[in-house]
Amino acid sequence: MIRSVDLRGKSLTKSQYQSGLPRAEMDVAQAMTLIEPILKRVKNGNEGDLIALAQEFDGVKPAAIRVPQSALDKALAELDPKIRAALELSALRISKVHNDQLRSEKTTSVVDGGSVTERWIPVDRVGLYVPGGRAVYPSSVLMNVIPAQIAGVKSIAVASPPQKEFNGLPHPTILAACALLGITEVFAVGGAQAIALFAYGMNELCEKCDMVTGPGNIYVAAAKRALRGIVGIDSEAGPTEIAILADSSAIAADVAADLISQAEHDVMAAAVLVTDSPELAKAVEKELAVRVPRTKHSERVAAALRGIQSAIVLVDSVEHGIDVVNAYAAEHLEIQTHNAHSVAAKIRNAGAVFIGRFSPVSLGDYSAGSNHVLPTGGCACHSSGLSVQTFLRGIHFIEYGESAFTDIADTVITLAQSEDLPAHGEAMSARFENLS
Numbered sequence: 001m002i003r004s005v006d007l008r009g010k011s012l013t014k015s016q017y018q019s020g021l022p023r024a025e026m027d028v029a030q031a032m033t034l035i036e037p038i039l040k041r042v043k044n045g046n047e048g049d050l051i052a053l054a055q056e057f058d059g060v061k062p063a064a065i066r067v068p069q070s071a072l073d074k075a076l077a078e079l080d081p082k083i084r085a086a087l088e089l090s091a092l093r094i095s096k097v098h099n100d101q102l103r104s105e106k107t108t109s110v111v112d113g114g115s116v117t118e119r120w121i122p123v124d125r126v127g128l129y130v131p132g133g134r135a136v137y138p139s140s141v142l143m144n145v146i147p148a149q150i151a152g153v154k155s156i157a158v159a160s161p162p163q164k165e166f167n168g169l170p171h172p173t174i175l176a177a178c179a180l181l182g183i184t185e186v187f188a189v190g191g192a193q194a195i196a197l198f199a200y201g202m203n204e205l206c207e208k209c210d211m212v213t214g215p216g217n218i219y220v221a222a223a224k225r226a227l228r229g230i231v232g233i234d235s236e237a238g239p240t241e242i243a244i245l246a247d248s249s250a251i252a253a254d255v256a257a258d259l260i261s262q263a264e265h266d267v268m269a270a271a272v273l274v275t276d277s278p279e280l281a282k283a284v285e286k287e288l289a290v291r292v293p294r295t296k297h298s299e300r301v302a303a304a305l306r307g308i309q310s311a312i313v314l315v316d317s318v319e320h321g322i323d324v325v326n327a328y329a330a331e332h333l334e335i336q337t338h339n340a341h342s343v344a345a346k347i348r349n350a351g352a353v354f355i356g357r358f359s360p361v362s363l364g365d366y367s368a369g370s371n372h373v374l375p376t377g378g379c380a381c382h383s384s385g386l387s388v389q390t391f392l393r394g395i396h397f398i399e400y401g402e403s404a405f406t407d408i409a410d411t412v413i414t415l416a417q418s419e420d421l422p423a424h425g426e427a428m429s430a431r432f433e434n435l436s
Contacts, residue, residue, distance in 0.1 A: 001288050002305045005313045017327035024268035024309040031222035035192040042196035053193045062168030067186040075175035093369035094146045101388035114404030117397040125155035127198025129214030132161040138177035145181045151391035161190025195223035199231035238377040241270035243330035245321045248277040250336040256287035263304035270309035274321045281312045329380040332361045351380045
């Protein structure tokens with residue numbers, strides 16, 4: 001069902017741990033070659049090209065790429081009241097957490113008469129991608145839209161793939177989530193073509209965006225890589241992953257259920273257990289054997305667990321396990337150990353950390369208040385999850401008066417000359433020619 005990796009008695013480097021816990025192969029470079037014609041087609045095309053691409057890749061011909069307001073209103077009106085209540089409660093919690101991420105303006109008085117003010121200013125326009133296909137992700141609408149709204153982004157558009165079952169519209173629950181949050185600009189377009197639409201814009205259909213965020217498949221990741229620079233991106237977002245650091249105090253049924261929940265996403269999803277307890281490892285294997293056949297998407301789950309990207313990893317101690325999971329830098333990391341809070345304090349690399357038995361990843365996927373758009377593929381070593389900060393830019397406003405300028409002029413001129421950039425120094429000395 002799932003392979004075993006024995007790291008007991010081994011003290012390895014970060015890269016060696018990473019080699020021992022490989023991720024699913026995802027050839028983004030090859031995908032970039034495949035999507036290049038699509039990107040060009042969107043850049044030079046019109047709505048008809050997007051409709052044709054929907055026929056080719058989604059098997060449906062949308063009546064229009066822009067979702068009409070009537071469809072958004074209908075989706076919200078017909079939304080199951082229980083689902084609406086769940087979305088509203090989750091939105092409240094997400095808003096509460098993300099409101100605390102706002103940064104205040106800060107002015108630093110460098111010297112008398114010389115100051116630098118840092119202001120956090122939102123990007124003007126963002127395109128938010130919400131995937132479709134194997135699952136429906138209204139939660140991703142909330143996770144993308146709410147931080148952008150709190151950041152103060154004035155223009156927000158959402159794209160999600162057209163669905164055969166809904167006459168070329170995105171899934172109605174996604175449309176309802178958009179309507180619930182007041183989003184009126186929604187496009188029935190998926191994959192690389194959606195990212196290209198946001199990056200290039202299209203006359204009379206979609207204004208060019210400054211940034212694109214949101215998870216997606218390999219072709220979405222490839223499009224983000226190809227168009228980065230033309231448009232800002234959050235991350236490339238590869239296959240989802242969970243790592244669980246557990247000791248003998250963990251309950252095997254909990255651990256197995258959490259591994260399965262992540263494997264449910266995709267056959268390339270990674271599910272990794274790191275434990276110093278051989279007894280727990282065996283018990284988890286037994287639980288997987290029982291639970292996987294019972295779950296709805298058992299074939300998908302089994303394929304993910306059998307993949308090279310998934311494993312039960314034996315270590316000497318919890319401390320050893322901490323080194324392993326810090327090297328692995330999982331998108332989602334659960335801590336199910338004695339003194340889980342203290343163990344979590346030693347984690348440096350993870351997209352999000354879930355502490356204790358009652359903080360499973362599923363909670364964070366929907367209603368913890370945290371964001372579920374997180375770095376994958378080891379990118380948690382250097383990148384953060386989606387937040388209000390994603391949509392803000394820190395801009396410095398520099399203001400020096402005559403006295404403060406005069407005091408520092410010689411220093412600037414000296415440094416300019418040392419770099420063989422005399423005109424930089426002359427831009428300073430020129431001010432002395434016309435002092436009041």
